[in-house]
Amino acid sequence: MPADPTPPEVVRARLEEFRARRGYVLPHQGAMAAAMPDLQDAYGVMYKALTLTERHxxxxxxxxxxxxxxxxxxxxxxxxxxxxxxxxxxxxxxxxxxxxxxxxxxxxxxxxxxxxxxxxxxxxxxxxxxxxxxxxxxxxxxxxxxxxxxxxxxxxxxxxxxxxxxxxxxxxxxxxxxxxxxxxxxxxxxxxxxxxxxxxxxxxxxxxxxxxxxxxxxxxxxxxxxxxxxxxxxxxxxxx
Known part of the structure; x- marks a missing residue:
């Protein structure tokens, strides 16, 4: 069976949380928030690891x-x-x-x-x-x-x-x-x-x-x- 849809208030909250953290929102964030919130969470972890973590x-x-x-x-x-x-x-x-x-x-x-x-x-x-x-x-x-x-x-x-x-x-x-x-x-x-x-x-x-x-x-x-x-x-x- 398909997963339950993400409630609208959760989608809005996720997008505003992203905006507050990063200072902007791009369209794919909304698609993930609405349909694949677990992917949006993993996406953020990957983005931080790849682009924000200081290494070499x-x-x-x-x-x-x-x-x-x-x-x-x-x-x-x-x-x-x-x-x-x-x-x-x-x-x-x-x-x-x-x-x-x-x-x-x-x-x-x-x-x-x-x-x-x-x-x-x-x-x-x-x-x-x-x-x-x-x-x-x-x-x-x-x-x-x-x-x-x-x-x-x-x-x-x-x-x-x-x-x-x-x-x-x-x-x-x-x-x-x-x-x-x-x-x-x-x-x-x-x-x-x-x-x-x-x-x-x-x-x-x-x-x-x-x-x-x-x-x-x-x-x-x-x-x-x-x-x-x-x-x-x-x-x-x-x-x-």
């Missing part, structure tokens, strides 16, 4: 990456993160840095195309080197530390499902000594606006890089890389 990124680092991911995803409703960006010390020039990084990242697959299809015609222009050179030139002109620009690129690529440039920037991040926990947290933020599968795919790219031997992981991340059987549920083909 400091508040400004997190909001810088958030602004980059939301811009890449064209998630215009995330204006509370615009507010938080400025509240945590963000400036106009640093916002411009975000937009430049997103614009560059959107064109990064140009080098992936070169690598996959035309590299043999242009041996003097190695795709990965050309991409990294352009990235380095861009980062050098930004009003943010290089490591933070790199973290933003990781978040952008994860959000967009852009695996070729993600590999290039992960490898560059290791070369620059960017801490792995910061890398993981920056990429994880893509889960909220873009879905868990984008983070899953990004971690698959990362795992492949770790296993390639081209980077030197920390003991914790080496343990992840050395764990076998991370391909999900193996379903055998059905016979005719």
């Amino acid at each position: 990124l400091d508040p400004f680092e997190k909001e810088f990456v958030w602004l980059a991911i939301l811009t890449a995803a064209e998630e215009h409703v995330g204006t509370h993160h615009v507010d938080l960006f400025f509240r945590t010390g963000g400036t106009g020039p640093q916002a411009e840095a975000v937009f430049r990084l997103v614009a560059w990242a959107r064109g990064a697959e140009t080098f992936g195309f070169l690598d996959r299809h035309w590299q043999g015609y242009f041996p003097e222009v190695p795709a990965a080197r050309a991409y990294r050179g352009g990235t380095a030139a861009l980062i050098a002109g930004l009003d943010v530390p290089a490591y933070l620009a790199r973290l933003a690129l990781l978040g952008i690529h994860a959000a967009r499902g852009a695996h070729w440039p993600l590999t290039a920037d992960l490898e560059a991040a290791y070369g620059e000594g960017v801490p792995e926990p910061k890398m993981a947290e920056a990429m994880s933020l893509a889960m909220w606006p873009c879905g868990v599968n984008r983070f899953l795919e990004a971690c698959g790219v990362w795992l492949e890089l770790l296993r390639s031997g081209r980077v030197e992981p920390s003991p914790a991340f080496r343990a992840w890389a050395e764990t076998p059987g991370q391909d999900g549920f193996a379903l055998a083909p059905r016979g005719r």
Whole structure:
């Protein structure tokens, strides 16, 4: 039998409680309050764990990456993160840095195309080197530390499902000594606006890089890389 409907006064109370706590209400909160209040409760726990809990990124680092991911995803409703960006010390020039990084990242697959299809015609222009050179030139002109620009690129690529440039920037991040926990947290933020599968795919790219031997992981991340059987549920083909 279907569950009893949520009483109207409970729906209103839930929405006002959310507004009082967060300062705004979005339409999906109402749908959950009316039909799936248990999901609304779990949603709040997940949101707090993912976006509000302080872990490896400091508040400004997190909001810088958030602004980059939301811009890449064209998630215009995330204006509370615009507010938080400025509240945590963000400036106009640093916002411009975000937009430049997103614009560059959107064109990064140009080098992936070169690598996959035309590299043999242009041996003097190695795709990965050309991409990294352009990235380095861009980062050098930004009003943010290089490591933070790199973290933003990781978040952008994860959000967009852009695996070729993600590999290039992960490898560059290791070369620059960017801490792995910061890398993981920056990429994880893509889960909220873009879905868990984008983070899953990004971690698959990362795992492949770790296993390639081209980077030197920390003991914790080496343990992840050395764990076998991370391909999900193996379903055998059905016979005719």
